[in-house]
Amino acid sequence: MSSVDEDGDLTAKAVIRNAALRLFAELGHDAVTMRQIAAAAGVSPALVVHHFGSKDGLRAAVDAYAGRAFDSLFAMDEHDVADAVAGDNWMSVAEMFARAFPPGSPLPAYLRRLLLTNDPAGAALFGRWFNQTHQLLDSLTEIGATRPSEDPAVRAAFLLVNDLALLLLRNQVAAAIGVDPLTPEGMARWAKEVTAVYQQGAFVSAPEEEQS
Amino acid sequence: MSSVDEDGDLTAKAVIRNAALRLFAELGHDAVTMRQIAAAAGVSPALVVHHFGSKDGLRAAVDAYAGRAFDSLFAMDEHDVADAVAGDNWMSVAEMFARAFPPGSPLPAYLRRLLLTNDPAGAALFGRWFNQTHQLLDSLTEIGATRPSEDPAVRAAFLLVNDLALLLLRNQVAAAIGVDPLTPEGMARWAKEVTAVYQQGAFVSAPEEEQS
DNA sequence: TAGCATACTGAACATGAGTTCAGTCGACGA
């Protein structure tokens, strides 16, 4: 079996859930069959439905499990807001992921699936992150750490979307710049450039104030 | 039928291809059945395989068709580079899409699917866009329109990824800020904020302030 | 010990998928 390595003393139910999480993240919910999941977990297909009722039930359980994992990430984030305010580098969601989860974790890919399939769970997650980003920006503005924005909601969405983009397009970015941006090396290069743009901008304002 | 409105004088083969493009874009390749496509095109399932050989053949045909459409978008982009250089606002990929394709076009959603499924066609597209963005930045730097970057490749990837993210997360963004960012109204708000950040930055560089 | 609930399995079932096939219809050239 491919999952023996981390079975340990987990219950069969947990083993099935983990196998499903990994397969769902890699291949997508629809492309994964109950038989694949059962095989990956080293059990019979009937046991999967015994524990989770149906494939939808399993999916719901996996969603809930991943949701809890993301929530803990959330808590860590709240805690690190102080650092974000104190330091002068932007702590991206991708960076938080890379720090919170081991390299082989299927959770980043699972978040990707959630956001891309227009899943309600993904929408809820995005909404919470958006609110948190919005509040963080407000706090930063209060202490004068950000340049004021005429449209704080759009700015929050812009920053959040930029962060998530790295997660969504990780593979394409890796191919383009030659290094996986979720490795420490890639993260360093990425963060440096992001910080530069967010602090000084990327383009020089046109001298003439006359615009169409 | 739902596609009668634009059938016109198209051949049945083209009608099938269009119906498949729309359904693939909306629901994903795997979630769409041959019978759905046939029904949407007002045709029997057997005719679909008669014209395209198999579902994979149909998918390949749709990919090729969409690829040609994106290539034409590409050409337009090259042509508009002058404007991008002359004006002082960043012309995003999402903006190009909104201008090139009618509001109801399935092509943005199809590109989304291409990028998300790690499709080779999507990877090739991303690679070409990356190279073009890189060159554009070089040109802009030459004429002093950008602040110099220590890592031009990463900066190009960063800007491109930010643009594409809006396409990928369109729905979530719409829910968060209350307006679809691909409509003229939404685009205006989004572009204004993006331009502001890209010109002046979002954060104030931390001086030697005492930090808690 | 008896009784019972729970974990678990192998085999079968029902359904929906992609595909095949025999055949109809109409256009067009000899």
Next chain:
DNA sequence: TCGTCGACTGAACTCATGTTCAGTATGCTA
């Protein structure tokens, strides 16, 4: 007029999928 070719269809076939079911084993409780 005949014959052929391509567009097109309805029905059937094959297969994989999610699910069900009858039954076994193991431990817990009384």
